[in-house]
Amino acid sequence: xxxxxLLIFSLAASYVFPWWIVAIIAFVASLLMANRAGHAFGxxxxxxxxxxxxxxLFKSMPNEHQLAERVAQLFGxxxxxxxxxxxxxxxxxxxxxxxxxxxxxxxxxxxxxxxx
Amino acid sequence: xxxxxxxxxxxxxxxxxxTLIFKHNYTVTATFMKIIKAFITLSLTAVLVWAxxxxxxxxPPLGKxxxxxxxxxxxxxxxxxxxxxxxxxxxLQDEVTIKYDEHRVPHIFAKNEHDLYYAxxxxxxxxxLWQMDIQTRSASGRxxxxxxxxxxxxxxxxxxxxxxxxxxxxxxAMLQDPKTRLAIEAYTDGINAYVHNLNVRDxxxxxxxxxxxxxxxxxxxxxxxxKLMSETLSGGxxxxxxxxxxxxxxxxxxxxxxxxxxxxxxxxxxKGTPWNFKALPVPPVSASFKAQxxxxxxPAGKVEGIGSNNxxxxxxxxxxxxxxxxxxxxLRLSFPSIWYQIQLSAPGINVYGVSLPGAPMIIIGYNxxxxxxxxxxxxxxxxxxxxxxxxxxxxQYWHNNQWNNVTRRTEVIHVRGEQPVTEKVIYTHYGPVVFxxxxxxxxxxxxxxxAALRWxxxxxxxxxxxxxxxxxxxxxxxxxxxxxxxxxxAQNFIFASAGKDIAITPNGKxxxxxxxxxxxILDGTDKANDWQGWxxxxxxxxxxxxxxxxxxxANQSLTDKTYPYYINWQFGPYQRGTRINTRLAAMNRITVDxxxxxxxxxxxxxxxxxxxxxxxxxxTSKLDRNQLKALDILxxxxxxxxxxxxxxxxxxAWWRKVYNLTWKDEFGDEKANLQWPSxxxxxxxxxxxxxxxxxxxxxTPGVETAEDIVSTAFNQSVNxxxxxxxxPGLGWQWGKIRPTSIDHLAALxxxxxxxxxxxxxxxxxxxxxxxxxPSWRMVVQMGPSVKGYGVFPGGESGNPGSFYYTDMLQTWKxxxxxxxLYLRSAEEKSERIKSVTILKKNDKK
Numbered sequence: 001x002x003x004x005x006l007l008i009f010s011l012a013a014s015y016v017f018p019w020w021i022v023a024i025i026a027f028v029a030s031l032l033m034a035n036r037a038g039h040a041f042g043x044x045x046x047x048x049x050x051x052x053x054x055x056x057l058f059k060s061m062p063n064e065h066q067l068a069e070r071v072a073q074l075f076g077x078x079x080x081x082x083x084x085x086x087x088x089x090x091x092x093x094x095x096x097x098x099x100x101x102x103x104x105x106x107x108x109x110x111x112x113x114x115x116x
Numbered sequence: 117x118x119x120x121x122x123x124x125x126x127x128x129x130x131x132x133x134x135t136l137i138f139k140h141n142y143t144v145t146a147t148f149m150k151i152i153k154a155f156i157t158l159s160l161t162a163v164l165v166w167a168x169x170x171x172x173x174x175x176p177p178l179g180k181x182x183x184x185x186x187x188x189x190x191x192x193x194x195x196x197x198x199x200x201x202x203x204x205x206x207x208l209q210d211e212v213t214i215k216y217d218e219h220r221v222p223h224i225f226a227k228n229e230h231d232l233y234y235a236x237x238x239x240x241x242x243x244x245l246w247q248m249d250i251q252t253r254s255a256s257g258r259x260x261x262x263x264x265x266x267x268x269x270x271x272x273x274x275x276x277x278x279x280x281x282x283x284x285x286x287x288x289a290m291l292q293d294p295k296t297r298l299a300i301e302a303y304t305d306g307i308n309a310y311v312h313n314l315n316v317r318d319x320x321x322x323x324x325x326x327x328x329x330x331x332x333x334x335x336x337x338x339x340x341x342x343k344l345m346s347e348t349l350s351g352g353x354x355x356x357x358x359x360x361x362x363x364x365x366x367x368x369x370x371x372x373x374x375x376x377x378x379x380x381x382x383x384x385x386x387k388g389t390p391w392n393f394k395a396l397p398v399p400p401v402s403a404s405f406k407a408q409x410x411x412x413x414x415p416a417g418k419v420e421g422i423g424s425n426n427x428x429x430x431x432x433x434x435x436x437x438x439x440x441x442x443x444x445x446x447l448r449l450s451f452p453s454i455w456y457q458i459q460l461s462a463p464g465i466n467v468y469g470v471s472l473p474g475a476p477m478i479i480i481g482y483n484x485x486x487x488x489x490x491x492x493x494x495x496x497x498x499x500x501x502x503x504x505x506x507x508x509x510x511x512q513y514w515h516n517n518q519w520n521n522v523t524r525r526t527e528v529i530h531v532r533g534e535q536p537v538t539e540k541v542i543y544t545h546y547g548p549v550v551f552x553x554x555x556x557x558x559x560x561x562x563x564x565x566x567a568a569l570r571w572x573x574x575x576x577x578x579x580x581x582x583x584x585x586x587x588x589x590x591x592x593x594x595x596x597x598x599x600x601x602x603x604x605x606a607q608n609f610i611f612a613s614a615g616k617d618i619a620i621t622p623n624g625k626x627x628x629x630x631x632x633x634x635x636x637i638l639d640g641t642d643k644a645n646d647w648q649g650w651x652x653x654x655x656x657x658x659x660x661x662x663x664x665x666x667x668x669x670a671n672q673s674l675t676d677k678t679y680p681y682y683i684n685w686q687f688g689p690y691q692r693g694t695r696i697n698t699r700l701a702a703m704n705r706i707t708v709d710x711x712x713x714x715x716x717x718x719x720x721x722x723x724x725x726x727x728x729x730x731x732x733x734x735x736t737s738k739l740d741r742n743q744l745k746a747l748d749i750l751x752x753x754x755x756x757x758x759x760x761x762x763x764x765x766x767x768x769a770w771w772r773k774v775y776n777l778t779w780k781d782e783f784g785d786e787k788a789n790l791q792w793p794s795x796x797x798x799x800x801x802x803x804x805x806x807x808x809x810x811x812x813x814x815x816t817p818g819v820e821t822a823e824d825i826v827s828t829a830f831n832q833s834v835n836x837x838x839x840x841x842x843x844p845g846l847g848w849q850w851g852k853i854r855p856t857s858i859d860h861l862a863a864l865x866x867x868x869x870x871x872x873x874x875x876x877x878x879x880x881x882x883x884x885x886x887x888x889x890p891s892w893r894m895v896v897q898m899g900p901s902v903k904g905y906g907v908f909p910g911g912e913s914g915n916p917g918s919f920y921y922t923d924m925l926q927t928w929k930x931x932x933x934x935x936x937l938y939l940r941s942a943e944e945k946s947e948r949i950k951s952v953t954i955l956k957k958n959d960k961k
Contacts, residue, residue, distance in 0.1 A: 019183030020165050055184035063192035067321075067917030071188055073866025087182040087189070094164055094179065101157035107150045
């Protein structure tokens with residue numbers, strides 16, 4: 001659920017807000033919905049990884065990856081797919097970390113979870 | 117039992133309380149841990165986002181740059197073009213139709229001049245915004261603002277040579293004329309209409325890489341663009357080196373090695389052309405003519421390979437009976453392309469050609485009545501004057517037997533991430549003191565006073581008016597009138613008309629000088645060294661419909677010795693010009709295609725002139741196998757610098773070596789700051805003075821002659837080629853040995869072409885030489901219905917993510933031309949039109 005929500009929101013918000021909005025979305029969504037640390041990070045990472053993959057390919061495919069190929073050369077990468085991978089990992093890391101921090105912040109304010 | 121119960125109770129309470137304490141402790145610890153975890157992950161996230169939003173050295177902020185919503189992925193253009201578009205733009209007066217052909221060349225149809233130049237500004241910005249920005253920044257000394265301290269010296273140089281001062285003067289002149297004022301203001305508004313609507317994601321990729329924002333265009337930027345051209349084409353100077361040479365070798369040797377007329381000449385204006393005017397008296401040679409250079413700093417040297425070809429043939433020599441005009445300006449090639457093709461049509465004008473992104477109008481092109489083109493004239497319009505200051509305060513300088521006050525111009529250079537740098541530049545009546553000690557102290561503490569720069573680019577001039585008029589010219593008279601208004605950079609304006617006239621005019625505002633004035637640094641105290649007025653524009657060298665049936669130029673000398681004025685002591689070498697003239701003289705029933713073949717001609721006149729003499733010096737009995745083979749190849753060589761030619765590689769290396777061995781011992785390397793004698797002078801010596809003392813290598817006890825130098829040079833160059841490229845064979849092909857590449861303006865790897873093989877060289881008509889060469893090849897067949905052909909090495913779009921970034925490159929490489937689409941009206945149908953954009957005025961306030 002967290003994953004789906006993050007995916008939808010980040011796709012929708014990215015054209016209106018600066019790129020780091022994904023951090024805020026992941027943080028808030030995780031604050032509300034995450035139930036485990038692994039769940040928070042995993043959902044956050046995967047959702048934005050996927051969102052950025054889709055968004056990048058959406059622009060790059062009709063371009064036949066010409067620009068991606070040039071930028072990959074500029075960065076000294078042997079193939080444009082590596083550039084895509086780096087893009088998605090960066091997005092995923094920001095979102096995953098932010099989701100994780102959202103989960104931990106929630107933990108601070110939630111009543112004790114130790115069973116009585 | 118109560119006690120037991122009590123005890124029990126007590127023990128239970130004890131247990132319970134213990135649990136509570138434990139639990140309390142546990143909760144405190146757990147909460148603390150949670151806070152720590154939350155704090156750490158939050159901090160990590162914040163640091164990560166900050167790091168991805170921050171620029172480290174040359175690396176752009178990675179999050180900003182890579183994210184697919186606003187980063188570089190957004191610059192990837194779709195292969196499919198939207199075929200119909202409508203845009204509402206503020207400030208338009210009427211509707212404008214823009215038709216794009218298969219190369220994305222915009223064909224603009226406007227209903228008035230304002231809208232025409234507005235639309236030109238708009239479409240140019242759409243394709244070339246960053247290029248326009250970076251070029252004006254370069255010209256105006258504002259690069260450090262975006263790239264930081266590494267550009268500070270470049271900026272300082274541009275500020276100190278008076279680029280801003282000159283642009284301000286020119287802007288005033290351009291705004292005084294109502295026609296050019298309208299064009300510049302409308303063009304500016306058009307650019308800004310694009311800039312104002314730009315989303316972050318639409319910023320050209322270079323802004324994202326360099327991490328800065330597009331800014332509003334200002335009218336003065338148009339002036340900067342033109343000053344940049346002046347700097348490229350007339351901003352070089354050999355005066356410093358020449359003065360050092362004069363000081364070292366004396367007048368006799370200097371005049372012998374650096375003569376005012378070349379040994380081999382084939383001037384632009386055919387020899388014997390009469391001058392139909394009464395010349396003004398030439399100013400007398402000043403007493404202080406032989407000036408001494410005690411200055412610091414070294415002005416930019418002249419660059420070989422920046423030249424151009426143009427020619428026009430009369431109807432009597434063409435298949436169609438109408439003139440054909442050809443032009444290929446050679447410049448340092450780059451991406452985005454230097455030129456931007458465009459068709460401009462409005463009532464009273466319908467013109468096609470290339471424009472400079474950042475300036476309205478068309479610089480080289482044609483309409484249905486006339487065509488025109490330019491090559492660089494290389495007039496001496498830049499002189500240095502040694503200034504004598506009264507004291508260290510440098511507030512007064514000696515000139516015309518009195519102390520004169522200087523003025524100081526403040527230039528503030530903003531530097532990204534650092535404090536701004538303020539330059540106070542001293543101005544004399546000549547112009548700025550470019551290398552003054554307050555600046556030079558930083559690099560060299562032992563520098564005395566500087567020299568002042570007098571440069572035509574400082575003068576207010578409305579050169580755009582010339583192009584405004586040429587764009588609308590109908591005949592020879594219009595052409596001549598347009599030319600009289602032109603100042604700089606001086607160009608050889610070639611002309612052909614449907615009315616069957618051809619003409620060429622080396623044209624610009626030329627100072628009236630005594631012979632050799634400005635060949636060396638001038639004494640700034642002597643009034644007789646000042647520029648004494650101007651050659652009247654109508655007395656600039658010109659020729660119309662010469663008997664030989666063609667006119668041409670290739671940066672060579674302008675006239676024979678009968679021209680009454682001094683314009684410069686040196687011009688480009690004669691080889692390209694003479695090849696063109698020989699071919700044109702021999703050709704008849706000329707077609708566009710034969711002109712195209714001449715533009716890509718690889719024949720070497722230098723080889724024709726000297727190869728037999730070089731070969732004659734070789735004693736074959738002393739050669740090893742590789743050398744014999746190389747000599748054999750040379751003997752059979754067709755003297756063409758084709759990409760697959762092996763002879764070209766051997767000859768080129770050999771000739772360079774001869775030149776170096778001849779002069780290096782006396783003139784040293786770059787650090788010696790001496791001017792090396794020209795190729796022409798060396799050829800003269802080789803052919804007619806083989807015993808000249810310059811051939812003797814002063815580092816050896818024996819006395820060498822031309823024969824020894826030529827022979828040693830041959831052995832050395834063949835040996836070097838063998839070491840680098842193996843036995844003489846396919847590996848020695850010219851295209852392989854001398855790869856060509858076209859780089860991005862910011863030298864971004866992957867954004868240029870990478871190395872490719874090509875024929876040609878400097879001093880070959882097909883002047884492709886490393887990263888320089890024909891930046892636009894155009895051939896125009898005049899006639900009842902004009903037909904133009906052209907290509908440049910690149911594409912219309914400046915976006916590396918566009919399919920139109922390099923789409924014309926291959927055609928250029930192959931030496932082919934595209935047929936240019938010249939639409940007679942907005943209504944004319946053509947299958948080549950792929951999309952249409954309608955600009956409508958935005959009524960919203």
